[in-house]
Amino acid sequence: MTIKLGVPSKGRLMEKTFQWFGARGVSLSRAGSDREYAGAVDGIDGVELVLLSAGEIPRELEAGRIHLGVTGTDLVREKLGRWEQSVSPVAEMGFGQADLIIAVPAAWVDVNTLDDLDAAAAAFRARHGFRLRVATKYHRLVRDFLRSHGVADYQLVDSQGATEGTIRNETAEAVADITSTGETLRANHLKLLDDGLILRSQATLFRARGALTDDTDRATLAALLAKLGVD
Amino acid sequence: MPTIAATRAKAAQLRAQFEDAGAVPVETPVLQPAAALLDLYGEDIRGRAYVTSDALRGEQMLRPDFTVPVVQMHMEHGATPARYTYAGAVFRRQEDDPDRPNEYWQVGYEVFDGQDPAAADAEVFCLMRDALAGLNLRAATGDIGLLMAAVAGLRTTEPRKAALARHIWRPRRFRTLLDRFSGRTPMPASRRALLRADDPMRDAPPLLGLRSRAEIEARIAALRDDAATAPISSEEVALIDAILEVRETAPNALEHLRDIAVDLPAIEQAVERLRMRMGALAKRGVDVDTLDFEASYGRASMEYYDGFVFGFYAEGRPELPPVASGGRYDALTRVLGQGAEIPAVGGVIRPGLMLELEGAR
Numbered sequence: 001m002t003i004k005l006g007v008p009s010k011g012r013l014m015e016k017t018f019q020w021f022g023a024r025g026v027s028l029s030r031a032g033s034d035r036e037y038a039g040a041v042d043g044i045d046g047v048e049l050v051l052l053s054a055g056e057i058p059r060e061l062e063a064g065r066i067h068l069g070v071t072g073t074d075l076v077r078e079k080l081g082r083w084e085q086s087v088s089p090v091a092e093m094g095f096g097q098a099d100l101i102i103a104v105p106a107a108w109v110d111v112n113t114l115d116d117l118d119a120a121a122a123a124f125r126a127r128h129g130f131r132l133r134v135a136t137k138y139h140r141l142v143r144d145f146l147r148s149h150g151v152a153d154y155q156l157v158d159s160q161g162a163t164e165g166t167i168r169n170e171t172a173e174a175v176a177d178i179t180s181t182g183e184t185l186r187a188n189h190l191k192l193l194d195d196g197l198i199l200r201s202q203a204t205l206f207r208a209r210g211a212l213t214d215d216t217d218r219a220t221l222a223a224l225l226a227k228l229g230v231d
Numbered sequence: 232m233p234t235i236a237a238t239r240a241k242a243a244q245l246r247a248q249f250e251d252a253g254a255v256p257v258e259t260p261v262l263q264p265a266a267a268l269l270d271l272y273g274e275d276i277r278g279r280a281y282v283t284s285d286a287l288r289g290e291q292m293l294r295p296d297f298t299v300p301v302v303q304m305h306m307e308h309g310a311t312p313a314r315y316t317y318a319g320a321v322f323r324r325q326e327d328d329p330d331r332p333n334e335y336w337q338v339g340y341e342v343f344d345g346q347d348p349a350a351a352d353a354e355v356f357c358l359m360r361d362a363l364a365g366l367n368l369r370a371a372t373g374d375i376g377l378l379m380a381a382v383a384g385l386r387t388t389e390p391r392k393a394a395l396a397r398h399i400w401r402p403r404r405f406r407t408l409l410d411r412f413s414g415r416t417p418m419p420a421s422r423r424a425l426l427r428a429d430d431p432m433r434d435a436p437p438l439l440g441l442r443s444r445a446e447i448e449a450r451i452a453a454l455r456d457d458a459a460t461a462p463i464s465s466e467e468v469a470l471i472d473a474i475l476e477v478r479e480t481a482p483n484a485l486e487h488l489r490d491i492a493v494d495l496p497a498i499e500q501a502v503e504r505l506r507m508r509m510g511a512l513a514k515r516g517v518d519v520d521t522l523d524f525e526a527s528y529g530r531a532s533m534e535y536y537d538g539f540v541f542g543f544y545a546e547g548r549p550e551l552p553p554v555a556s557g558g559r560y561d562a563l564t565r566v567l568g569q570g571a572e573i574p575a576v577g578g579v580i581r582p583g584l585m586l587e588l589e590g591a592r
Contacts, residue, residue, distance in 0.1 A: 081325075081326040082326075082328075105436075110431075110451050113419055119394070122397060124446070132442075139277075140326065143274055143277065150402075150405075150407070151404070152397065152398070155273070156274055156277070167439050168439045168440065189437055
């Protein structure tokens with residue numbers, strides 16, 4: 001048996017993850033060509049590398065098909081109900097920092113807080129006949145946040161990419177998205193709400209709760225965590 | 232967990248009881264057009280109901296309750312007065328608690344009759360109570376109409392009253408607004424800076440999107456007006472708090488509310504409605520002297536209740552939702568009827584929970 005480690009399959013997140021493990025004596029690499037989603041692990045036996053989209057890693061952990069996985073806190077919370085019951089964070093990895101925030105056009109000088117957003121949404125609905133649209137791909141997190149803060153008269157519209165552009169295109173009035181620097185927001189003439197921080201996220205090594213039944217696998221996991229210095 | 236067959240049989244028996252009480256049995260489709268529910272409840276309903284769609288009819292929801300389709304049906308072709316009963320499955324998304332079912336049965340009884348609202352309130356409450364007899368449940372009652380009347384009677388501007396009324400069902404935002412309007416919390420720095428600026432739009436970056444400059448200016452004007460308005464007095468805030476804190480037996484609550492009404496005459500009619508309801512309940516054999524009354528009960532539910540509210544709870548099983556619940560929803564008929572309002576009150580029982588409790592005894 002082996003234990004399976006899920007790692008984002010491309011881009012900066014994959015490279016940083018490889019570096020993080022490499023610095024701790026576990027070398028990860030892609031096997032064969034760049035198109036093949038298979039990988040190799042050196043420095044410890046009994047661990048198999050599985051390359052996946054970061055968005056799929058939470059569900060794979062929950063299902064127990066991988067035992068360890070690197071993904072963002074934001075994705076775990078968005079995709080898993082009662083995430084604490086199915087996965088547990090092992091280590092924050094110090095990269096992939098991103099905040100899930102709510103932003104509105106910077107020209108909305110009258111809107112700086114959730115209080116303002118709620119009042120503007122009520123007036124918007126009365127004027128336009130539909131609810132103020134917030135574009136996002138984080139439906140659950142955003143809805144829970146706005147509900148718990150008592151914001152009404154908004155609707156979420158799905159945006160899987162280029163979310164900041166939805167306002168210019170008049171398919172949304174506000175956005176809830178991940179930002180690492182705020183640069184994209186400024187470039188798009190948007191601004192953060194003062195109290196619009198929904199979640200701080202970073203790349204995190206998670207383990208699936210209760211996925212291992214085999215003694216050898218449990219020993220392998222313990223050895224891996226010890227080697228990584230996160231046991 | 233009781234079987235579906237057992238639940239169905241229990242539901243049929245309850246519905247027959249409600250038919251005997253004079254209700255006409257009705258059915259509604261399981262798939263409901265999403266638009267009406269979204270318009271009513273907003274985005275929150277998506278967190279609670281299963282949404283699906285097709286290219287032809289657009290978004291549909293698996294019926295999260297019967298009230299909305301029954302009200303729509305009645306408003307389209309029902310003659311008032313009317314009494315309806317129904318039994319069937321409802322569907323609720325569960326994202327946090329795997330122990331809560333995402334599909335369960337409800338049996339309901341809805342009264343559209345403006346003749347004698349107190350009697351109609353008592354009729355629904357007592358039908359539920361009788362159907363649940365022997366289960367030894369605790370009844371909780373309240374009345375959202377008290378808070379609504381208190382807000383309408385505040386000595387402040389109409390926009391402030393409208394803002395508070397809009398959030399009656401969101402206790403946290405209601406409190407934030409009340410604190411702001413009464414000067415208990417300071418104005419946020421960003422708003423102070425905005426109001427100090429001669430021309431707040433002067434240095435603003437280019438405006439994008441559908442919300443226009445005129446809308447922004449209108450809100451700034453509204454904020455300026457509000458800043459120039461005297462705060463809601465601490466006496467009035469204390470009266471609102473006093474109403475929200477009323478939590479005792481019905482006769483004591485009535486007495487207490489009458490005292491509050493001396494200083495807040497706007498709630499007199501609502502208090503009178505409570506007195507008449509207690510009379511109607513007593514007439515049907517309810518021991519009102521021991522009946523619990525809580526003025527803030529039912530505020531956090533999403534049900535659009537705006538008057539009498541009630542629920543029946545299993546003592547010692549705090550993890551269970553109410554076995555039955557209901558209330559008055561005149562406002563819902565006003566929204567769904569585009570101005571045409573029909574006084575309406577109703578309640579639902581969960582036969583599955585009844586069986587579970589009967590089995591545990």
